[in-house]
Amino acid sequence: MKQIRLKLPSPLQQLSLNSESIGAPIADNHFATQLLWCKRDDLIHPIISGNKWRKLAYTLTHYKGIQHIISYGGGYSNHLHALGYICYRENIKFTARIRGDYRERPTPMINDLKEWGGQIEYLNKQAFKHIRAQSQQSIQDGELVIPEGGFTQSGLEGVGVIIHELLAQQQAFTTEAVTIILPVATGTTLAGLVKQAPANWFIQGIAVLKGQQYLENNVHSLIGDSYTNWHINHEFHAGGYAKSHPELNEFLHQWDHTTCPIEPVYSGKAVWGLNNLVINQKINSKHIIYLHTGGLQGARKT
Numbered sequence: 507m508k509q510i511r512l513k514l515p516s517p518l519q520q521l522s523l524n525s526e527s528i529g530a531p532i533a534d535n536h537f538a539t540q541l542l543w544c545k546r547d548d549l550i551h552p553i554i555s556g557n558k559w560r561k562l563a564y565t566l567t568h569y570k571g572i573q574h575i576i577s578y579g580g581g582y583s584n585h586l587h588a589l590g591y592i593c594y595r596e597n598i599k600f601t602a603r604i605r606g607d608y609r610e611r612p613t614p615m616i617n618d619l620k621e622w623g624g625q626i627e628y629l630n631k632q633a634f635k636h637i638r639a640q641s642q643q644s645i646q647d648g649e650l651v652i653p654e655g656g657f658t659q660s661g662l663e664g665v666g667v668i669i670h671e672l673l674a675q676q677q678a679f680t681t682e683a684v685t686i687i688l689p690v691a692t693g694t695t696l697a698g699l700v701k702q703a704p705a706n707w708f709i710q711g712i713a714v715l716k717g718q719q720y721l722e723n724n725v726h727s728l729i730g731d732s733y734t735n736w737h738i739n740h741e742f743h744a745g746g747y748a749k750s751h752p753e754l755n756e757f758l759h760q761w762d763h764t765t766c767p768i769e770p771v772y773s774g775k776a777v778w779g780l781n782n783l784v785i786n787q788k789i790n791s792k793h794i795i796y797l798h799t800g801g802l803q804g805a806r807k808t
């Protein structure tokens with residue numbers, strides 16, 4: 507991409523694993539043996555941040571020169587926002603097919619897409635579900651159709667680069683055990699990590715929506731059944747996508763957003779889950795890396 511400057515490799519930051527930064531005290535002798543890191547993919551770009559860039563990178567390189575891109579998502583979709591911005595900057599026509607009718611009250615994300623010249627089509631839930639079920643990444647009459655959330659095989663390739671960056675950023679990761687924690691909504695990012703991770707690494711997803719079995723099936727459909735180095739935890743979705751919980755709210759309130767900003771829809775739930783898993787000593791590896799997948803649409807009011 508000619509026009510857009512990206513911060514790559516994304517920074518790796520060490521977080522202190524103690525009562526202040528992770529929310530509650532844990533046994534000294536335990537946290538003394540572990541190190542907590544944050545892979546700041548949220549800093550790749552203010553708009554094309556986190557896994558959005560990772561999932562789109564290979565597709566956009568592969569289809570260089572395409573004139574029109576169509577994609578799908580909800581009214582707060584970080585994926586549509588990032589893609590809409592890329593199309594605007596790269597002079598590509600963009601059509602966003604959005605679940606629900608926001609004509610009366612467009613979200614800030616939709617307003618941005620309009621400002622960037624995107625074409626908006628609203629679909630009711632039924633129509634959206636039907637089209638989504640059929641939408642594979644494909645070229646139709648010179649138009650590139652990208653499925654909701656960038657759920658594609660080529661998305662996996664771009665995500666896999668994160669592993670190579672991490673191995674180059676910390677020598678210790680090449681020999682010592684690592685657990686990566688990340689939020690999960692379609693499973694694409696998790697699947698891409700699993701595919702590239704060294705044998706002594708473990709990928710632990712935190713589901714941000716009610717999707718037990720559906721999410722596991724998604725991952726299997728992308729990478730098959732032979733990988734055993736991953737798990738999706740379903741305890742921290744707080745009732746569903748973009749739903750909340752008093753404990754989660756309290757956690758977000760206490761969190762030091764100046765060191766590492768998080769929002770309630772994705773990163774907040776994942777870090778809340780991470781906090782609980784660490785406190786309850788459910789993670790045994792020497793290194794714990796939180797992958798900050800970015801995406802602050804869920805926190806926007808304007």
Ligand SMILES: Cc1ncc(COP(=O)(O)O)c(C=O)c1O
Nearest residue numbers: 584691692693694695799800801
């Ligand atoms: C900010 C953010 N983090 C995490 C995810 C979840 O990623 P995936 O859909 O690959 O599971 C999404 C949604 O795609 C997202 O927007």
